[in-house]
Amino acid sequence: MQTEPKPGTLYVVGTPIGNLEDMTFRAVRILQTVDTIAAEDTRHTGKLLQHFQIKTPQVSYHEHNRNSRIPELLEHLTNGKAIALVSDAGMPGISDPGYELVKACIESGITVVPIPGASAAITALSAAGLPTDRFVFEGFLPAKGQQRREYLESLQTESRTLIFYESPHRLRETLQDLAEIWGSDRQIVLARELTKLYEEFWRGTIALAIAHYSQREPQGEYTLLVAGTPASQTQLTQAQLKAELQQLISQGISRSQASRQLAKLTSLPRRQIYQLALSIILNPEETDSFNS
Numbered sequence: 001m002q003t004e005p006k007p008g009t010l011y012v013v014g015t016p017i018g019n020l021e022d023m024t025f026r027a028v029r030i031l032q033t034v035d036t037i038a039a040e041d042t043r044h045t046g047k048l049l050q051h052f053q054i055k056t057p058q059v060s061y062h063e064h065n066r067n068s069r070i071p072e073l074l075e076h077l078t079n080g081k082a083i084a085l086v087s088d089a090g091m092p093g094i095s096d097p098g099y100e101l102v103k104a105c106i107e108s109g110i111t112v113v114p115i116p117g118a119s120a121a122i123t124a125l126s127a128a129g130l131p132t133d134r135f136v137f138e139g140f141l142p143a144k145g146q147q148r149r150e151y152l153e154s155l156q157t158e159s160r161t162l163i164f165y166e167s168p169h170r171l172r173e174t175l176q177d178l179a180e181i182w183g184s185d186r187q188i189v190l191a192r193e194l195t196k197l198y199e200e201f202w203r204g205t206i207a208l209a210i211a212h213y214s215q216r217e218p219q220g221e222y223t224l225l226v227a228g229t230p231a232s233q234t235q236l237t238q239a240q241l242k243a244e245l246q247q248l249i250s251q252g253i254s255r256s257q258a259s260r261q262l263a264k265l266t267s268l269p270r271r272q273i274y275q276l277a278l279s280i281i282l283n284p285e286e287t288d289s290f291n292s
Contacts, residue, residue, distance in 0.1 A: 005082035014117015018195035124191035168218035187227040
């Protein structure tokens with residue numbers, strides 16, 4: 001059912017992630033008939049609008065101007081203008097500042113209407129071959145190594161399929177961190193160039209992915225899908241963990257090394273186990289045998 005855009009409404013419009021044929025009829029109609037299009041990159045969106053012969057004026061809305069732009073857009077919406085929000089690709093608000101505009105509209109009592117479109121995360125999941133009944137989208141991992149590793153440790157016991165976005169220049173580092181923290185035998189799928197001419201799905205273990213990309217330069221934006229922790233993974237009570245730690249420490253292994261070993265065995269965060277290891281009181285001879 002075709003209707004004109006409602007005054008004072010924000011339309012969250014999905015756009016193609018690669019193949020322009022994925023643009024919906026509804027998305028084209030909304031973009032043609034709203035008063036303004038708020039775009040992440042007006043030059044990028046301009047090419048899309050030109051392809052579909054859409055002449056609606058644009059205004060930029062992105063990470064660096066959102067604080068000043070949100071009040072302006074809210075004023076236009078309050079005055080009865082219909083605005084479409086678009087990102088460079090996919091659904092706005094997914095790993096971009098569109099969320100903040102949507103939130104501001106809801107808080108101001110402005111109607112928000114989604115116009116569904118492609119999403120890299122769901123597109124990749126549908127063809128990955130990993131469980132789809134339960135999954136969690138984590139977006140982009142932290143860029144800094146230490147923060148990324150700590151974040152991955154916090155997800156170590158997650159049993160659902162995990163979905164991440166990653167840039168090509170950080171892919172190798174992320175794969176190494178995944179192997180160290182989650183184990184190199186975990187199943188992973190790397191999807192790139194989704195819906196485009198050179199679309200590719202790579203499937204295997206994290207170890208094989210590391211080997212694959214040691215021989216090949218990563219190119220394009222990646223969607224990573226990683227199998228969750230098996231439900232059968234060994235689980236120990238706190239008392240059992242402490243006993244295991246005590247045994248390892250008595251053999252001359254440091255607290256840090258012992259914590260890392262048990263983290264791989266149990267899929268518990270290493271930091272959680274290390275905090276437990278710090279509570280273990282050592283004999284004087286054990287204290288001298290290693291650095292904790």
